Amino acid sequence: MTEDATHPTTAGPPIGIGDLARHSGCKPETVRYYERIGLLPDATRSEGGQRRYDERTVRRLTFIRHARDFGFSIEAVRELLEMADHPEMPCDEVDAFAKHHLAEVESRLQRLAALRDELKRMVTQCAGGRVESCRIIEVLSDHRLYHQRGEHGGSNALR
């Protein structure tokens, strides 16, 4: 469905770096950078020396971009790719990886949700008010945010 119907998924006409970038949502510079640091294999070249890619690279790069977007470091992405490149190996490493990241993702999620609620509240209720009645600042100064949000104890001034 994402594929070109004329070919059975795997091969298609090779594309240039610009198209690769467009299809996967990043820039040509970034593609070259990823090649340089080894996240992408050295591209095959045209007669004149320009990089040529196929559909698999589009998927690989899309994967990279999504993973980066989720907050994984380049090194974490490298690990994930390593696993993706060896689908025959046992799941243990992926499992360890998942365990390692789950807690972090969850806490990030919670805090982000708290922020979202606050932003939402502000958008719907703040019209005409004053800054001092906006709780966002309070929310962000609060130490307890990382544990839970109890009833708000004073503290307004930040300097």
Place this chain on the structure above:
Amino acid sequence: MTEDATHPTTAGPPIGIGDLARHSGCKPETVRYYERIGLLPDATRSEGGQRRYDERTVRRLTFIRHARDFGFSIEAVRELLEMADHPEMPCDEVDAFAKHHLAEVESRLQRLAALRDELKRMVTQCAGGRVESCRIIEVLSDHRLYHQRGEHGGSNALR
């Protein structure tokens, strides 16, 4: 409750940069950096020229760290601090700020939740399996992730 009971919240004995850092969860280097770029006011100094801080700075810095942690850029933090520094001004700017960031935070939240689910599934179900049965790689390669997750269409190789 976070405060020292001997003083009514505002003033306390001045603390050094190390304590400030510990209390707010960042490093002395970062504190100096924030001062340099103007997120923190120039600190008052001891006789010998060392920085001295009070409770307000702890709060301000905690605020900065949380905001950064939520993914706000330094410039966004600067705006927020500007607002916090002028609580008497009308809410419009905070409101605009909130509107501007809400959409982004929400989409980030959704994608993070998708990832969380996948990690969770992996941790609970993957024991003993093989990488090829792990959907995380599929999830992260999928274009449609940003819209919704339909039934999974093939595609394993990423290179």
Place this chain on the structure above:
DNA sequence: CTAATCCCTGTAGCGACTAGAGGTTCAAGC
């Protein structure tokens, strides 16, 4: 064939820190 567009390498810059060198200040113990 030519013009427009794309692509090449290499280097430098950015944001947001972080680390180190080399020297000064502070505070606790004697």
Place this chain on the structure above:
DNA sequence: GCTTGAACCTCTAGTCGCTACAGGGATTAG
């Protein structure tokens, strides 16, 4: 009062993950 060791100072340079030129060559539409 003196010593000692941790904490602090400034300044510069390095890191990560890109991003933006500059100065050229390749490709493709007309």
